[in-house]
Amino acid sequence: MPVSTRSQIFSRLEPRTKDQQENSHMPLRNPHHGLKEKMKALTLLYEQQKQAIKEPRFSTHPSVDLLSSGNTGEKRAKESKPSISHVMRESTLNSSTQRRTYIMPLHSMTEDSKENAVVACGGDRIVGILSPRKANMSSKVARKLSMVSEPCGSKKVDVGELMTTKVKSTMENGRILVFVRLRPVAKKEREAGSRCCVRIVNKRDVYLTEFANENDYLRLKRLRGRHFTFDASFPDSTTQQEVYSKTTAGLVEAVLQGRNGSIFCYGATGAGKTYTMLGTMDNPGVMVLAIKDLFSKIQQRSFDENHTVHLSYLEVYNETVRDLLSPGRPLVLREDKQGIVAAGLTQYRAYSAEEVMALLQQGNLNRTTEPTRANETSSRSHAILQVVVEYQVKGASGNVVNRVGKLSLVDLAGSERAIATDQRTLRSLEGANINRSLLALSSCINALVEGKKHIPYRNSKLTQLLKDSLGGACNTVMIANISPSSLSFGETQNTLYWADRAKEIRTKACDANEETQIPDSETDQAKLLLELQKENRELRMQLARQRQKILTIQAKSIAATSSPTNKSAGQPNETHKLRSSLSVGNCFSPVSKTTVANQTVKELMKTIRSLEAEIQRMKKDHALQIKHKDNFIHDLSLRGAELAEKRGNGVKRNNSKAKEPPEGNLRSPAHRFLSPAPTAKKRRFWDITTANSPSVAPLTGRKTRSHFTTEPLGAPSMLLQPGFACHRPETLKR
Ligand SMILES: Nc1ncnc2c1ncn2[C@@H]1O[C@H](COP(=O)(O)OP(=O)(O)OP(=O)(O)O)[C@@H](O)[C@H]1O
Structure with a gap:
């Protein structure tokens, strides 16, 4: 028995319509007819x-x-x-x-x-x-930017125009501007069969696609997407000039207004950072274009053509800072009022853009670059070019205003995986250092975004040098360079993640003369109030610390002035005066108090020293005089004995008359003492022997020849004269 189909049964049971009756001669409907209709209906729905x-x-x-x-x-x-x-x-x-x-x-x-x-x-x-969740986490500003994008179908807005106003307002808000630049696919990547995993839409949104690993069978067909929004994103066809005018032209303008500006390229190795910053001879990069722009604008605006442009170029290689314009020993970083500075860094004064180009070229020749597996001319160091501009402009009221601004252009070394470069070589050590400094950079970004009190700038030389750019009074621009290759997906994702995070950093970019702007919204006002209160507290603490220091200095100076050494100086009145004035605390400012105290102490010490010297001199003089007198007494007694002897022998007197010393010789001791008037011969002897005379030597050179001649008691004792002993009588010798 044939088995009837459902449609056959259906046709038997249901009453037929007129049409059906007319077409009753037709064969029974295909049993799959209903399914086909359903399929048609579904297709229609699908089309809709x-x-x-x-x-x-x-x-x-x-x-x-x-x-x-x-x-x-x-x-x-x-x-x-x-x-x-x-x-x-x-x-x-x-x-x-x-x-x-x-x-x-x-x-x-x-x-x-x-x-x-x-x-x-x-x-x-x-x-x-x-x-992705990341997109939801993007900053408020990014969200605002997304919201202002033109609705589909509405009038198209020029992105460049929109950017200029946005960039201006963002800079005024002090937020870091973040841009993304995609480089073209490299030949090597194409040959390796890589696919393009980045798409840029609306010159702002970046879509990243993760392709499944061919060997990962579980997720073979699976793809994941990421979406990021930046201040602007540049597709691979963007020209250098376009990149410059959208990222750096505003910064140059700010520098000419007397602010500090900083731009740095961040990204994986071979992503196009050096190309963006330096470029090639045919396609010069941001550094070159910025310098040209700076010079042309400064020449137009300078009031008296008396402008100065100073230039320095350094690299951070393996955690050492080197001068690229005059290479030599590594430089030491120091922190002073102007911020972190490399001590001894060459500052060249440049007079034209061409001169700067030449210097840049020279500096780049000194820069450390090595071929790696990822990039044939890989920069193994972070390079920082700093340009300080000073010029005068005429203000609105006719007065001349001096403007000083600093522009820092930073080409960072690429973040990299060890396997992407080389292992077990010097390159891996360089890579480790590069990664360490970039890790330090990311820690600083994190701390700044989270509003932490302590920002770990000191973790690396790079972050120390970028301190101003990240958290100081500076307008900052970051360009994240990415590769389109699916082989670099991890690096690209990492770069975009950090770039997205950097959007939330707020710098303190403002003029020194600028007043605090009161925000419109209540929340911002409350925030500002809290910030100001915090600043106030910190300032009060600083003030208290300074006061403490002054008190310590005062105590020290009092202790110094009242020390026994100073008392012995014999100036009690002055010390007393000083001490009383210090204790009153009204007469002097803290600085003058210490200065006066120190000066008094110094003067007292000086007096003590000169008095001591005088005492020593007098002692010596005394000793010499005593010696002379001793000699004279001795001489006198000898002569007395001689005379007594002569008187005792009256007969002998006349006979011995011929033996008396001749006229002019020492006739009596008293005569010699009162009128030493030495003979010309004698004077000549003392003249000659002054320097070597045994009597002069112990005087330690303080007594000169003139001293001897002017001193009446200083006449040389006859006992010291050569040949004197020969005249001594035999009786005395015994
Ligand atoms: N926008 C671009 N247009 C054309 N070529 C580019 C672009 N960006 C990069 N390149 C090319 O890609 C290669 C690598 O670029 P570059 O040397 O700038 O990378 P990098 O990020 O500086 O790498 P590293 O960190 O290793 O120094 C170079 O040959 C460069 O000419």
């Missing part, structure tokens, strides 16, 4: 849904387009602005050739499943998430 997807609220993740369509993807993505509240789905039936992508609302999934779950739905799977 497809139409709905084309509307702006529902769009595809631009990164998915990358898989199949290289350059056309951006255009398509431009047309369709992705909504962050939807999750993509993609047909993976034959992913290599055929792909359908559509969106399902995000709220239908749990938070975990958004990132991890692979939801089977017919033949389709969820392959990517349009709004």
